[in-house]
Amino acid sequence: MNTHTYVEIITIGDEILYGQITDTNSQWMGTELNKIGFKVIRKTSIGDTREEILNILDEAQKRADVILITGGLGPTKDDITKKTIADYFGVDMTFHQEVYDNIAELFRNRNRELTELNRLQAEVPSNGKVLMNEVGTAPGMWFDSGNKTFVSMPGVPREMKFLMTNHVLPQLQKKYETPHIVHKMLRTMGIPESVLAQTIEDWENNLPEFIKLAYLPRFGQVRLRLTAVGEDKTELDYAINEQVELLKPLLGDKLFAEEDVEIEKVIMDKMITKGLKLATAESCTGGLLAHRITKMAGCSAFYNGGIVSYSNDVKHSQLGVLKETLESYGAVSEQTALQMAENVKEKYNSDFGIATTGIAGPDGGTEEKPVGTVWIAISTPTETKAKLLQLTKQREVNITATTNNVLQWLNDHL
Amino acid sequence: MNTHTYVEIITIGDEILYGQITDTNSQWMGTELNKIGFKVIRKTSIGDTREEILNILDEAQKRADVILITGGLGPTKDDITKKTIADYFGVDMTFHQEVYDNIAELFRNRNRELTELNRLQAEVPSNGKVLMNEVGTAPGMWFDSGNKTFVSMPGVPREMKFLMTNHVLPQLQKKYETPHIVHKMLRTMGIPESVLAQTIEDWENNLPEFIKLAYLPRFGQVRLRLTAVGEDKTELDYAINEQVELLKPLLGDKLFAEEDVEIEKVIMDKMITKGLKLATAESCTGGLLAHRITKMAGCSAFYNGGIVSYSNDVKHSQLGVLKETLESYGAVSEQTALQMAENVKEKYNSDFGIATTGIAGPDGGTEEKPVGTVWIAISTPTETKAKLLQLTKQREVNITATTNNVLQWLNDHL
Structure with a gap:
């Protein structure tokens, strides 16, 4: 059948x-x-x-x-x-x-x-x-x-x-009687679709007839979907797994999950297993980071909470960012991001703190710091560091892309 | 044409x-x-x-x-x-x-x-x-x-x-040459579709041929869309406005906006006009409230920021909810919600504080406080009060519905 x-x-x-x-x-x-x-x-x-x-x-x-x-x-x-x-x-x-x-x-x-x-x-x-x-x-x-x-x-x-x-x-x-369909989703990040396609071209050309591959790009990530259709589920599972094992070495560290899960789910599983706690300090992402985490049932086992600091006043009074830092370097700066990540970690009694501060747009840009200028920071149990992102002119894209970036960076440290 | x-x-x-x-x-x-x-x-x-x-x-x-x-x-x-x-x-x-x-x-x-x-x-x-x-x-x-x-x-x-x-x-x-289409959207809340339909039945039956009405229900709100099609834009505008003026008295305070805007946009406009500042304290909504507000360009003119307090520890240390309150009444209680709203208002130097605390689910419910039990609170310049919601078993619905409810309640106070 x-x-x-x-x-x-x-x-x-x-x-x-x-x-x-x-x-x-x-x-x-x-x-x-x-x-x-x-x-x-x-x-x-x-x-x-x-x-x-x-x-x-x-x-x-x-x-x-x-x-x-x-x-x-x-x-x-x-x-x-x-x-x-x-x-x-x-x-x-x-x-x-x-x-x-x-x-x-x-x-x-x-x-x-x-x-x-x-x-x-x-x-x-x-x-x-x-x-x-x-x-x-x-x-x-x-x-x-x-x-x-x-x-x-x-x-x-x-x-x-x-x-x-x-x-x-x-x-x-x-x-109705139906055939078996087996899907396998691999999630990659940090590699554009056309480069990815070239990297795995030989492997793709050698896929058996009954396995189809699709590229699903989204916000700087590409999901690869393998689909096998046939009569015997065990055979399909075996064939797909065989192909995945051949593919994995080609993807290297660009592969972040072997199932269709969001990066925050990968983070949750790792942090709960390791008994680690997380806190967030958000300026330009404005709560989306916290929302993405707390959408997941069970998140209270690793997520202590966070601060949305939309004014300089709150960055200073609630997050302890130094007044001199805000005056000399501004709210969107490496120094502010570093203090946000480290201080929220300490205040919220957590192992990791992550922070975002940037100009989401559409207004608020300057020549020196145009719309799309974003600093993200991470404070681990042993170090605190920050990274500059140059994103787009679109507010919603910037909010989402910043959230993805800081989550991906956190995942790299787990 | x-x-x-x-x-x-x-x-x-x-x-x-x-x-x-x-x-x-x-x-x-x-x-x-x-x-x-x-x-x-x-x-x-x-x-x-x-x-x-x-x-x-x-x-x-x-x-x-x-x-x-x-x-x-x-x-x-x-x-x-x-x-x-x-x-x-x-x-x-x-x-x-x-x-x-x-x-x-x-x-x-x-x-x-x-x-x-x-x-x-x-x-x-x-x-x-x-x-x-x-x-x-x-x-x-x-x-x-x-x-x-x-x-x-x-x-x-x-x-x-x-x-x-x-x-x-x-x-x-x-x-291509095209006819004129004029839409008008009215947003209502707190009245179910069938009751609304009965309330405005006579008015609807008397609508002119070239004006169509549609009911668009979503999360406890019903949007009413009027659509007029014709040759003369001025005439269409006039005819639609005439109908809207007849409709408004029938809707009374169930009408919260005369355009297709979210409730947070209505709030933003009012608060900026009045020079008021807002802070948020979120437990069960976990950042969605802050995210809905900060998605809007220009929100920094009225939104100071907020706290996502996912652990009792954070509710006490960062939001100043009394230990005795958390011990005697629990994190999901009227008393906790009241303190969250009032304290976040004070700490964030704002005119209004709003708070959410509840059991979003799917786990964590008890016989006394089943999944879907939510307290929301509002602290205005003159008073602080809380309200109990009994929502559903579904986590995502509860998070969204709580957010809508607390925003609607805030809007009622502006």
């Missing part, structure tokens, strides 16, 4: 076309489907218009076995998905008591009153199987049409994820 | 289908196109396969006037877009000296050596007009095909944005 089950993802909503929200649903769905061997062949976003919905349903079922639809199921008037699906199948709408009871209970728990619109939410096309939505009011709907499957889900990410995890993915696995 | 110019956006890359990157390009493009009156009718993501690319180009030109393609132009082997576009038009590839010189100069500036792959990057389909990419190596390409236009751009967001801003959008405006 080596045939693919093809999936198409359709997101409905004018707000996506107008760019007023980012579609994160289809990324999450792609990841989860891929893990269990379904092949996403296309993702389409269309507007809330009857004709567009009818067209895409018809097109999609020609290409794919499974059509997953999100969006357009809210209680308000701009959502016409459900009625259009009923028309597509040529069926009526039926009132579904269990769905209505679920809505009523959700509203009771939140002390809200039901409206007439909520009653309409309990209507579903008569050929659909209801997928109960325990975390919201709009139900999911499953339609079998020959060996094709259509599923409609609300666009609220939390509700879509609940329905996918508890209903859709398990039922798809029952209905 | 009232005909629409239809645009289709195509993003190419297996990594998008596999869910390994989020497509943020098409959102940005949708926003920019919409501003100048082009109507995006569809967004499609497909894989890096020749057949898929040929199919979608052919389908898209049947529906749209302008086809904008991003992705698949990198220097490495998984990218086949350029060659396939040449085949689609039935033309050869030509070496383009100016593109090569640009690549060579970029590499000189970064002290890197050119590889053979970079030479291939300077080849373009012979019927394409090159759009010079000053911020990267892959050129943009513009193809006129009757009154249809195809544009191919690299997938790196910074490069795509450079090409769109400097070449594509201005040239599209020259080539």
Whole structure:
């Protein structure tokens, strides 16, 4: 068995076309489907218009076995998905008591009153199987049409994820047989894509047919993704690992992780294993460093906390940067960065302190220190040092790139 | 003139289908196109396969006037877009000296050596007009095909944005006439979508034909978007403002902004106008609050900085929360939150202090204080008070929702 089950993802909503929200649903769905061997062949976003919905349903079922639809199921008037699906199948709408009871209970728990619109939410096309939505009011709907499957889900990410995890993915696995797909992600930093490609060219040319390589560049890092497709999972694992072992010596210290984890996760694992504690002092990154760390469950085992020192006053009074330093060298200077890293380490009773100070932009640059001038510093148990970065003119890029750089530099010291 | 110019956006890359990157390009493009009156009718993501690319180009030109393609132009082997576009038009590839010189100069500036792959990057389909990419190596390409236009751009967001801003959008405006589109966004909080819909039902039913309303719910906020399409911009502006004035009394204090700005932007404007300063003390939000504030250019005019106190030790030593408080009531308590907000205000010499402390999860909950138990506090020039939130089991939702709640509460006090 080596045939693919093809999936198409359709997101409905004018707000996506107008760019007023980012579609994160289809990324999450792609990841989860891929893990269990379904092949996403296309993702389409269309507007809330009857004709567009009818067209895409018809097109999609020609290409794919499974059509997953999100969006357009809210209680308000701009959502016409459900009625259009009923028309597509040529069926009526039926009132579904269990769905209505679920809505009523959700509203009771939140002390809200039901409206007439909520009653309409309990209507579903008569050929659909209801997928109960325990975390919201709009139900999911499953339609079998020959060996094709259509599923409609609300666009609220939390509700879509609940329905996918508890209903859709398990039922798809029952209905379709799928090949094995094995991915391996290697994360590199400090080497541009074209140089990397040349470095590993011979290795790449000798990859077996059933293993594909992709380069995924992002913020100065390149992720390498190996994908093997076949029948026997053990064989695929073996073949991929064999290739990875050949590749690793070519990558050297540019390789920082052999899985798709962020650098902060690598740091967390190392620091917890070694019993080390971290503190952060942020000026230009303004809390993003702390946020990236504290997004991870379990971070309190190694992260003591930090200071966001956005004014010179705070750099002096809270971080103990000397007044003379701020006056002579300025807030964006090697000397300030060094004191920030060392002092936050001491004050927060930690083994490592890291610090950022720079001109994120768009304003605040000078001829001597243009926008994008950033100092990062690290204080280890044995030394404190600083490094100058020359970044871009764009505030958000500078904030993110500084955060990546200081995390990578910390990782080098662990 | 009232005909629409239809645009289709195509993003190419297996990594998008596999869910390994989020497509943020098409959102940005949708926003920019919409501003100048082009109507995006569809967004499609497909894989890096020749057949898929040929199919979608052919389908898209049947529906749209302008086809904008991003992705698949990198220097490495998984990218086949350029060659396939040449085949689609039935033309050869030509070496383009100016593109090569640009690549060579970029590499000189970064002290890197050119590889053979970079030479291939300077080849373009012979019927394409090159759009010079000053911020990267892959050129943009513009193809006129009757009154249809195809544009191919690299997938790196910074490069795509450079090409769109400097070449594509201005040239599209020259080539096509477009109707006027006027949007107005109203942001509400604290009222669920279905209740909101009922509240404004009569008003909505009386909207003129050429004005459309959409509900955009997100994290406990609902944005209302009014869209008017027509020939005369002055008339559209007038008509939309008239409707907004009718709507506002119905929304009352649930309306927090009359434009699509985040709550932190509303706060920044108010605090700078009033000459007020802010400090933050974060436990469970772990820096996100500071990051949301410092993402905004100009924030140093009102934000002094903050403390991320992830350990009890830091809450006591850096924030001055009393040991007895931490022992008797715990770190997640009204008493701790009150001291955090008040002390950070004093220490950071600010007018307002806001604080968060809670159990973000997934672990760390108890029967008395389950995951999702969060205290937020605010210290104004005249009083300090705290509020209990009962949130969800999901760490990321709790971090974001706490941040939104404390910002909204602060805004209520300004």
